[in-house]
Amino acid sequence: MIQKPKGTYDVYQEKGRKILYLENIIASLMEYYNIDYVRTPIFEASELFHRGVGETTDIVSKETYDFLDRGNRNMTLRPENTAGVVRSYIENKMYGEANQPIKTWYYGPMYRYERPQSGRFREFYQFGVEIFGSNDPALDAEIISIPVNFYKLLGLKGIKVNINSLGDSESRENYRQALLNYFKPHLNCLCEDCQRRYEKNPLRILDCKFDANLDIIKKAPRILDYLNETSKNHFLNVQKYLKAMNIDFEINPNIVRGLDYYTHTVFEVEADIKGFGSQNVLCGGGRYNNLVENIGGPSTPGVGFALGLERLLSALEFENIKLIEEKSLDLYVIPMSENEKEYASSITNGLRMSGFKIDIDYMNRNIKSNFKQSERLNAKFIAIIGEEEINNNYLTIKNNKTKQEYKVKIEEIIDFLDEHLDHDDDCNCGHHE
């Protein structure tokens, strides 16, 4: 048996409908924000991610799907989409457009070679927004508002917004030095992972679950004390706008993010749901004012976020949020025998083109099984087509709920269905029978 690759999954039936529904919500939400859709290739030159995401990040150093194409070019399946969107922004010279800032959203699969576990796949889908050309702190707040509003729209309750600031390059570098100096004499008190972090990304030490209770960690210098005046003001303003939008947040100085490109605001939205597993960060993002320049464009500020669809779906499931209604049909067509199938096909096709949801038996079931099938399909009406119906130009249509039967003339079927389907079955207003 050929199996699907590790860490991937198939989408079908119920799950497929759910995902299509979410995709529609995303697209219409983005219209409200006046954000344009952007789509970039699933693979890019490997160098893009090395320069964009950062050579030293785990994502690039050990999690990418790399391959050599037939022209011996180094290619990588995108592990995230920010670098790709920035490349597209530069390559298409969007920085020159009149319409600034440039607001873009994307949705699609990302690839990371990791051990799968709860809420983590090798192929996973992200919805994200990237906005270029403005350093306005109000925009940082707008970015944070998108996932918050999206989750709210879906009815997801247990979410928590954590924000922090890494400051501009100057502040960030000062702080890094301070941390290195601070931890140097205590290195052997830290766990193995943290000793490695000391070399690679000292900010991460603060985030360690293992060492979290050590005094050295608790008393470590705090980034917020190292922000210069500009960075401090930016961060205060972001908070001001968040409050104006009524978005609850917490300042968490330990959020540093694993991607190298962040400056100023960084944030995470986590599922604050008891028992929800360890992969509880549903969304992450922040400002990246140096990224466009690093990738080779003009110095341009940017800010964005990405959220994972799989984690969102499992959070919704965990909170018992249904999203979609049960599938249903307007009419299920039952030909009595082989002789009526041609006629039944013609009726079915006509009604579909008139906007009804119709299906018909293709298993040549006996009538009893077909009635069962109509229930499985949640059909509101059943049409039985036999010799008598064909000869006399009518259909026997049965309301699957009330069991009432009607003989409906062929030319009146559309009117009949219109009339009976408009009024929902559980409407008790008494205006119609």
Add this chain to the structure above:
RNA sequence: GCGCAGUUGGUGAAGUGGUUAACACGGUGGAUUGUGGUUCCAUUAUUCAUGGGUUCGAUUCCCAUACCGCGCCCCA
């Protein structure tokens, strides 16, 4: 990359070193030759992830591989 636990039909699953692999749901056919959702009957895994090994014999024991699940690292 590391650690732990799993893998039996369409589904949920029980089970044992030895030729019938329980039970339930679902599916199909019938009792009812054009009206079901109840009931009853029949049928539904030559096979227990894959490949090796031990054995007279393995789905059951051992090893390897694959995949799934959970955790670490990291991230969405």
